Amino acid sequence: MIFLIRTYIALKQRKALLLCLGILILAVSLQAVTLSATGKVSTDVAWELVSASPELAGDGPAFSSGSLVSPEDATMIVIERPEIAGGQGKDRMFRVMATLSSGAQISLRLSSEPILWNPSNKRGSVTLLYNGYLTLATQGVASDFLDIVFHPVGEVITFYVQYLLDPDDVSFLGDSVITFTVIDLGEI
Amino acid sequence: MKKFFVILAMSILVGAFVMAQDTNTDTQTITITMNEIALLAVTGAAASTGQTTEDAPGVTITVTQPELAGAAPVVSVEYDPTYLRYTSLRFAGFTRKVTTEFDTIPAGFKISLAAGATDGSAKGNVGTGTTLEFVGSTLSGVLVTGIGPGLARTGTEANAGHPLTYTADISETALNDLGNDLPDGAFLNAVDTVILVTFTLVDES
Numbered sequence: 390m391i392f393l394i395r396t397y398i399a400l401k402q403r404k405a406l407l408l409c410l411g412i413l414i415l416a417v418s419l420q421a422v423t424l425s426a427t428g429k430v431s432t433d434v435a436w437e438l439v440s441a442s443p444e445l446a447g448d449g450p451a452f453s454s455g456s457l458v459s460p461e462d463a464t465m466i467v468i469e470r471p472e473i474a475g476g477q478g479k480d481r482m483f484r485v486m487a488t489l490s491s492g493a494q495i496s497l498r499l500s501s502e503p504i505l506w507n508p509s510n511k512r513g514s515v516t517l518l519y520n521g522y523l524t525l526a527t528q529g530v531a532s533d534f535l536d537i538v539f540h541p542v543g544e545v546i547t548f549y550v551q552y553l554l555d556p557d558d559v560s561f562l563g564d565s566v567i568t569f570t571v572i573d574l575g576e577i
Numbered sequence: 578m579k580k581f582f583v584i585l586a587m588s589i590l591v592g593a594f595v596m597a598q599d600t601n602t603d604t605q606t607i608t609i610t611m612n613e614i615a616l617l618a619v620t621g622a623a624a625s626t627g628q629t630t631e632d633a634p635g636v637t638i639t640v641t642q643p644e645l646a647g648a649a650p651v652v653s654v655e656y657d658p659t660y661l662r663y664t665s666l667r668f669a670g671f672t673r674k675v676t677t678e679f680d681t682i683p684a685g686f687k688i689s690l691a692a693g694a695t696d697g698s699a700k701g702n703v704g705t706g707t708t709l710e711f712v713g714s715t716l717s718g719v720l721v722t723g724i725g726p727g728l729a730r731t732g733t734e735a736n737a738g739h740p741l742t743y744t745a746d747i748s749e750t751a752l753n754d755l756g757n758d759l760p761d762g763a764f765l766n767a768v769d770t771v772i773l774v775t776f777t778l779v780d781e782s
Contacts, residue, residue: 426603439610440666445625446618447662447733449700450611464605495607552607565607572601 422483424571426550427465435463436552459552461500468537468571469545479541480513482574485534489525492565493554496522499535500549507545514538515548522553525567534569538577614666615673617778619741622658625733633659638688638745650752654745660738661692661706661721663778664730673729674704674781675721679711680773685751687712690774692720692739698732701725706739722781 428435436459440450468483487497499517506512518533525532537546618630625631636656643651665673677690692706704724711718721739731738 422601424601424603426605428605430608433604433606434608435605437608437610440612440614442612442614442616443664444628445630445662445733446616446664447625447630447698447731447737448616448664449730450614450664450666450728459607463607466603490604492607493609550605554607554609565609566604567607568602568604570602 422468422470422571422573424469424485424569425467426569427467429460429463429465435459435550438554457554461502461551462549463500463552464550465547466550466569467545467547470539471544479576481539482577483537483539483571484518484574485537486531486570486572487523487525487534488531488568488570489528490566490568491528494524494526495565495567496524496553496555497534497550497567498522498553500551502549505547507547511540511544513540513546515546531570536574537571611666611668613668614664615778616665617661617663617675617776619659619661619776620738622660622736624735624737625662630662630733636743638686638743640747649749650747652745652747654743656743658736659741659743660731660736661741661776662731662733662738663724664728665724665778666728667725667780668727670726672702672704672722672726672781673724673778674719675724676717676777676779677709677720678717678775678777680716680775681770682711682713682716682772683768683770684754684757685748687746687748688772689742689744689746690720691742691744693742695731695739696736698734698737700730700732701728703729703731704739720776724778724781 426435430437438452438457438459440452443449443451466485468485470481470483489495498519498521499515504515514537516536516538518535523532523534539546618625619633620630621634623631634657636654636659639653639655640650641653643649661675663675667673675692679688682688688711689708690711691708694706695703702723702725704721706721707719709718709720
């Protein structure tokens with residue numbers, strides 16, 4: 390409590406206030422493009438799949454969901470590009486990559502759910518970097534998923550990811566953890 | 578001193594602010610709950626359909642008289658194509674095997690059973706078949722080894738699975754004991770013995 394009171398008193402001083410503002414401005418200017426992935430099941434979990442024994446010997450495992458394809462909106466990805474000084478007036482490209490951090494091989498693709506832009510009247514473009522599904526087979530290896538071009542002032546894009554599992558590739562028990570990363574490829 | 582407190586406090590606050598922000602990376606978890614599977618069937622060449630694999634046709638081993646007097650009895654083995662099919666899912670690098678057990682062998686008989694290689698219908702780490710000989714007190718053996726780790730399935734299509742081959746032979750001197758265990762009067766013109774062969778998918782390692 391004493392610490393907070395002292396801080397409050399100090400903040401009333403002009404020099405200290407300017408210093409604080411300076412630190413805040415520095416922190417904001419360091420902020421880069423951001424990505425958040427939110428699961429359908431929970432914030433962290435996109436899809437749950439439980440296997441069961443098949444009816445016929447020789448057949449593949451049966452799955453509780455009845456399908457090895459996840460819901461279209463299994464993962465919602467939001468990418469926000471902050472306004473960048475000097476970037477206004479020019480398009481800017483960003484690449485989204487996916488990495489199998491742990492678990493069984495899994496494939497994914499951009500869902501057919503609508504892509505949302507904010508502001509909605511400043512739409513950019515999305516280019517897929519795979520055919521059909523992007524298969525993540527090797528742990529720790531980043532694969533190119535898609536490119537996004539933000540038109541000037543087009544700042545936020547929201548899209549969904551759908552997953553596909555091949556039961557014949559499942560060789561161990563556990564969760565598949567996928568890391569999505571977005572990188573700035575610069576102005577185009 | 579006051580300035581120091583201010584700088585310290587704001588550094589902590591700003592640090593927390595920066596740490597709480599989204600970054601250019603995030604993770605998603607796909608929860609896959611796999612249960613171990615051990616399923617086995619012996620069936621004919623047809624594809625498996627429905628909810629249960631159709632039982633395999635029987636095998637008939639017959640000893641008949643030769644054409645020429647003085648020659649050895651003729652042993653014939655008749656059966657339709659038979660396949661061993663399974664689905665095995667085991668974790669942590671462990672494997673399974675298929676054991677085979679005859680409940681009896683008639684005196685003087687030697688029956689061989691061979692499991693061949695699976696065809697292109699198979700998925701995963703299917704096992705390797707071998708040839709077993711059942712004779713005398715040797716009534717069991719390991720027919721297929723190295724099933725797994727992970728998923729191993731033979732497939733359910735026509736001709737899928739390990740093809741099974743039966744052969745039989747007799748020991749002429751051992752035939753002296755054939756029918757010794759039958760009660761008086763039961764041994765007339767022929768001795769019919771029904772053999773039950775049991776295949777089991779069990780843990781190997």
